[in-house]
Amino acid sequence: MTKGLYIIGTDTGVGKTVVSAGLMHLMLTKKRKSAYFKPIASGAVVVNGVTEATDAMFVREISGFMEHKENITPFVYQNEVAPHLAASLEKMPIRVDVIKDRLRFLKERYKWIIAEGAGGLAVPLNDEGYMQYDLIRELGFACLLVARAGLGTINHSLLTVQVARRAGLKIKGIVISGYTGSIMEKDSVRTIQRLSGIPSVINLKVLTGVDTGKRQTGNLKEVFETSVNMDDVMTMMEEI
Numbered sequence: 584m585t586k587g588l589y590i591i592g593t594d595t596g597v598g599k600t601v602v603s604a605g606l607m608h609l610m611l612t613k614k615r616k617s618a619y620f621k622p623i624a625s626g627a628v629v630v631n632g633v634t635e636a637t638d639a640m641f642v643r644e645i646s647g648f649m650e651h652k653e654n655i656t657p658f659v660y661q662n663e664v665a666p667h668l669a670a671s672l673e674k675m676p677i678r679v680d681v682i683k684d685r686l687r688f689l690k691e692r693y694k695w696i697i698a699e700g701a702g703g704l705a706v707p708l709n710d711e712g713y714m715q716y717d718l719i720r721e722l723g724f725a726c727l728l729v730a731r732a733g734l735g736t737i738n739h740s741l742l743t744v745q746v747a748r749r750a751g752l753k754i755k756g757i758v759i760s761g762y763t764g765s766i767m768e769k770d771s772v773r774t775i776q777r778l779s780g781i782p783s784v785i786n787l788k789v790l791t792g793v794d795t796g797k798r799q800t801g802n803l804k805e806v807f808e809t810s811v812n813m814d815d816v817m818t819m820m821e822e823i
């Protein structure tokens with residue numbers, strides 16, 4: 584049996600990779616057989632002639648997770664644009680059957696899977712209206728939502744929760760990324776908990792020296808080791 588969690592965000596750049604990498608680090612430190620899966624990645628870089636998803640490179644850098652890139656990043660695009668446009672520009676349409684096939688491969692080999700979304704939930708994956716939330720539902724994952732700590736997060740978080748519910752997705756918890764503990768942030772957390780009905784919130788403080796695109800790891804590992812309870816996160820994971 585394999586359990587997993589899909590790391591989704593209120594937007595692009597909110598901290599999904601930071602959270603995925605931190606969780607993978609904790610899982611692998613505890614010797615849990617875990618894989619990272621990023622089915623769709625744009626803005627990839629070419630290293631020694633090989634196109635690589637920067638998010639997967641960062642997760643590898645932090646956690647040491649190694650797996651053939653075809654298995655964990657089946658659809659990688661160099662253009663740093665929305666997936667449907669990248670797929671069209673690079674003439675490589677996103678195929679759900681291929682993604683399911685790679686997930687099946689991972690499920691045969693790993694007990695835990697941390698998957699990462701591309702951007703936010705209401706992201707089209709093609710020009711026919713197939714959306715990222717449709718993919719996550721078809722793959723059968725429960726979600727962990729990453730949101731910003733600052734002003735605007737109540738709106739973005741509640742909108743995402745509404746879209747998720749309408750799409751038939753479960754959000755098991757919310758990570759508030761870049762939390763400083765200000766009066767406004769404390770109120771935002773309480774308000775999001777009350778209005779979303781999701782009690783599980785992880786406050787992730789402002790990290791220093793972290794840049795996922797440049798593979799700068801800063802204090803990410805230490806912060807996750809000292810402030811994130813992996814057992815709590817593991818209880819959010821559901822069979823896929």
Ligand SMILES: Nc1ncnc2c1ncn2[C@@H]1O[C@H](COP(=O)(O)OP(=O)(O)OP(=O)(O)O)[C@@H](O)[C@H]1O
Nearest residue numbers: 595596597598599600601702761789790793794795
């Ligand atoms: N808790 C945090 N503290 C400080 N900086 C953060 C934090 N979370 C994210 N960042 C900053 O935001 C940048 C983008 O984060 P990240 O790459 O995790 O976003 P993402 O949601 O995965 O984006 P994408 O949609 O491109 O996959 C990081 O490189 C880091 O500089």
Ligand SMILES: [Mg+2]
Nearest residue numbers: 599600638699
């Ligand atoms: Mg990312």
